Amino acid sequence: MPTRPPVHRPQGARTEAQRKADYDQRRGTARKRGYDSRWDKARKAYLAKHPLCVKHEAKGETVAAIIVDHIIPHRGDKALFWDSDNWQPLCKPCHDAKTATEDSAFANRAPRS
Numbered sequence: 712m713p714t715r716p717p718v719h720r721p722q723g724a725r726t727e728a729q730r731k732a733d734y735d736q737r738r739g740t741a742r743k744r745g746y747d748s749r750w751d752k753a754r755k756a757y758l759a760k761h762p763l764c765v766k767h768e769a770k771g772e773t774v775a776a777i778i779v780d781h782i783i784p785h786r787g788d789k790a791l792f793w794d795s796d797n798w799q800p801l802c803k804p805c806h807d808a809k810t811a812t813e814d815s816a817f818a819n820r821a822p823r824s
Contacts (some may be wrong), residue, residue, distance in 0.1 A: 728766045745792050757798055762818075764802040776800030780809065 720726070725733070738744070757779050767774035780801045785792040801809065 718731040742788070743823060745789065753793075753795075757795065758800060761800040763800065764805055773801045774804055778803060778806040780806050800815050 764774045764776045778801045779798050
């Protein structure tokens with residue numbers, strides 16, 4: 712059975728896992744980023760008023776929302792974080808898809824030339 716060839720990295724280069732661990736440590740916990748008990752209350756009240764996923768609702772489907780998404784990522788901006796006009800109710804699959812395609816570092820990476 713064939714084996715994978717060795718991965719060669721320049722000396723001192725960090726692996727993807729090491730870079731991710733460093734980023735997660737700098738980023739802080741969800742609580743440190745503002746998702747505290749005050750957010751839990753606001754989220755619960757918002758979902759009570761807006762119980763359906765807006766992405767599915769636009770397609771005429773009825774799917775319960777469980778996540779309050781920031782339409783424009785707040786990136787630590789408290790005013791944008793608490794601006795309810797910047798919130799939308801999403802189901803988890805729609806939120807995960809939005810995050811992966813619009814909000815992630817991978818999606819926002821500059822194209823290679």
